[in-house]
Amino acid sequence: MTNGRYRLGIDIGGTFTDFSILDETSGELTGFKSPTIPGDPARGVLDGVRALVSERRVDPAAIAYLVHGTTIAINTVIQRNGASLGLLVTAGFGDLLEIQRLRLASPVNFTATRPLPLIPRYRVGEVTERILADGAVDTELDHAGLLREATRLVEREGAQSLVVSFVNAYRTPAHEAEARKVLAERFPGLLVTCSHEVWPQIREYERTMVAILSAYVRPRVDQYLEQLERELGRAGVRVPLYITKSNGGVTTARDARQATAETMLSGPASGVIGATAVCGRAGYRDLITFDMGGTSADIALVRDGQPVYSTDEIVGDFPIVMPVVGVSSIGAGGGSIAWLDSVGVLKVGPQSAGADPGPACYGRGATVPALSDAFLLCGFLDPDNFVGGRLRLHPDKAAMAMEPLGAALGLDVDATAEAVVEVATANMYAAFSNVLARHGLDPRDFALVAFGGAGPIEACFLAQEFHIPRVIVPPSPGTLCAQGAMMADLKSDYVKTIHRKLSTISGKLLAAECAELTARARRWLTEEAPAVATSAIAYSADLRYVGQAFQIEVPIEPAWLDELGTERMRAAFHDRHERLYAHADRGADVELIDLRATITGATPKPELKAVPVGQGPAKPAxxxxxxxxxxxxxxxxxxxxxxxxxxxxxxxxxxxxxxxxxxxxxxxxxxxxxxxxxxxxxx
Incomplete structure (x- = not known):
């Protein structure tokens, strides 16, 4: 590469760390992979940056923009190695985390168990105070009781930080703010996380869990980002570090340290943004994105050129109600281990060989077969040209690992490898069918976008199962998540719970509430990116029929913020309810539960180099x-x-x-x- 100004996107996966670099002078976009170092992911990033310098002659001081998708937060939750937290709740609500929602993920599974809370019951303290549902103060905050419980949690139970989540604090946060002040005086330097500051939305358990997740991962995220920024500076990188978010946007590393819960699904979201942008240029607007890497396979939906978002995703057994790109995952990647269950049925995943030792074909000592071993034995992979020739694969070691599995199945090595591929495909079909059914979609109306290190190998098999007519493989599929990070805009979400019948809300009140959300959003953008020239705000409302337990999100057009706005919202809700459930009661009362606002600050988009034109059939090598x-x-x-x-x-x-x-x-x-x-x- 010539020495120009570069934009660099980085995405850490379970097996490889992906790099996508754009030369803004020539428009040349290239990508490469570097092995992920599980115990020290920052080192894997720095190894890749050094490879840019030594192999591609990129001056780190010429990097003009650097954005990074991180898996630190979600891995901390999955591995349960986050901070030791204490939780302070309203008196009478001490069993909040134990009760959860009184639901099992699989109600027909007689051996199912509820997820163990991230905070054990003995590190939960009850505090006398009470805010009513309408926001009125029923019982003042007991300072002495607050300090007594906080002292027990910190000094006796070893809590490293505290989470404060009081009932109805989304409506009136005064007691949580008061508790923070009291705790700061008694425990200076102790991290205190208040639920209303993280995500002030109705539903105690979900609001509390978002605050807990934020505090649980914060020390590890903070340590990682601090180390990475320091080492990047030593390597000669002079620009600030940006981090991708679960909502498909980016923010500064400083903001990511504060809003750690917003980075839970940052990597997978970047891939969806990249697929949307790349395919949108070519005129494809309805997509099923399929990202298959070394550890997992992710699927997401794009409708009319926009990713489908969700506010009810699960992260490591726990709900996260903040808006995220709706990505569904299954433990099926190139490193997924093939094994036999107790009755001799062939399974693939969810256990993964990861980056170290990796599949048997990596030659690093693994003796159990993985999906990549099957790909190699089926002839799909070139052992001498894997990841650009930087990693030589060993067919003999793959065959040795596959042989015992085949012997148990009564198959030779080649047939066993084919069976492993078939089972992995069937696993993905079963898991992803549920996603499409939940949205009521016909896969034949979509194109399948395949990316990730293994996605383009599996894509046509999966398309055959779903009868999807078209598979699209972008120019740099293996590093599309890193490329998507470069294409993402600055983005932040805001919510305010209203919880009133729509018939009691005037257009003036609706406009005033939206104006309050707008002020918060613009303040964030001014602090994080004062130089952004173009920004936009989108509004939506969570609506439901009176008596329903859960709501539907309906977009609000800016033109609706007038006296007729609530009637337009009502009509839009009926229409959407009918599309989703084939039913609408247009005479029934409708409730407005939450108002939402999303601000987007446009970042410069890559101008990619034109593709040379040829004719006729391509010539094989x-x-x-x-x-x-x-x-x-x-x-x-x-x-x-x-x-x-x-x-x-x-x-x-x-x-x-x-x-x-x-x-x-x-x-x-x-x-x-x-x-x-x-x-x-x-x-």
Whole structure:
């Protein structure tokens, strides 16, 4: 690369850390992978930055923009190695975390158990105070009782920080704010997290859990970001670090340290943003995104050019009600281990070989087979050209690991490898069918966007199962999450609980409440990015029929903030309810539960280099034998860098590039569009 101004996106996965770098002078976009170091992910990032300097001759001082997707927060929750917390709640609510929502994730499973709380019951303290549902103060805060319980939690039970979550604090936060002040005087330097400051929304358990998750991961996130910023500075990087968020936006590292709960799903969200942007340029607006890496496979939906968001995702057994890109995951990646259950049925995942030791074919001592071993034995991967030749694969070690599994199944090594691929595909089909059914969508109306290190290998198999007519493989699929991070805008979400019948709310009141959210949003953007020239605010409302337990989010047009606004909201709610459930009671009372606002500050978008145009069939670089579904084929092998816009290729074919490998099975044809996407369709 020539020495120009660069934009760098980084995304940490369970097996590899992905880098996407744009030369703003030439418009050249490239990506590469560096092994993730599980015990020290910052070192994996720095190793990649050093590779940029040594192998690609990039001056770190010439990096103009640096954004990073991190898995530190979600891994901390999943591994349960976060801070030791104490929780202070309203008297009578000490069992809040034990009771949860009185629901089991699988009610028909007789062995199901509820998730163990992140804070044990002995580190929960009850404090005398009470705010009523309308916000009125019923019982004043007992300072002596507050200090007594806080002292017990900190000095006797070893709490490293405290979470304060009082009943109805979303309506009137005065007691939580008062508690913070009292605790700061008694325990200077102790981190205190108040629920109303993190996410002031109705529902005690969910609001409390968001505050707990934020405090639980904060020390590890703070330590990681501080270390990374320090080491990047020593490496010569001079720009501030930006972090991707679960809502598909980005924020400063400083803000991410404060709002740690907003980074829980930052990596997967970036991939969806990248897929939306790349495919949107080519005119594809209804997408199923399929991100399969070394550890997991993620699916998300894009409707009419916009990612589908969710406010009821689960992170490590716990609800997070903040808006996030709706990503559903399954433990099926290239590192997923193949094994037999107690009755001899073949399973793949969710256990993963990770980056160390990795699959057996990595040659690092693993002796159990993984999905990547099956890919290699089926001929899909070139052992001498994996991740650009930086990691040589060992077919003999993959075969040795696969052999005992095959012996137990009564199959030879090749048939066992095919079976492992089939089971992994079936797992993903079963899991992702539920997602599509929940949204009431027909997959035939969508294109499947395949990315991640393993996604383009599996994509056509999955498309066949769902009868999806088209698979799109972006130009840099293996590093699309890192590329998506570069394309994301600054973004922040705000909520205010109203909880009133819509018929009692005037247009003037609606406009005033939206104006309050707007002021908070613009204050955040001014503090985080004062130089942003273009911004926009979108509003929405959570509505339900009186008597319903849960609500539907309905967008609010800015033009609705007038005297007729509530009637327009009512009509929009009825329409959306009918689309979702084939029913609407247009004469029934409707409640407005929450108002939401999302502010977006536009970041510069990459101007990518044009793809050269070619004609006719692409020329293969070689051939090799592949096999799947009990058939063997002589497959053409293509180099992705040689494919030109307008060219086509017929399956069976393998398309290799530095960051991934794409499989075009027999019966499919691939063509390169004007934007460099490989579009695969059945013949």
């Amino acid at each position: 070689g051939r090799r034998v592949i096999h799947y579904r009990k058939q063997r084929y002589q497959s053409a092998v293509y180099h992705r860098r040689d494919l030109l816009a307008g060219q086509h290729l017929d399956g069976p074919a393998i398309v290799e590039q530095e960051d991934t490998t794409t499989l075009v099975p027999a019966g499919f044809r691939g063509s390169v569009d004007a934007f460099g996407n490989l579009v695969i369709e059945g013949r």
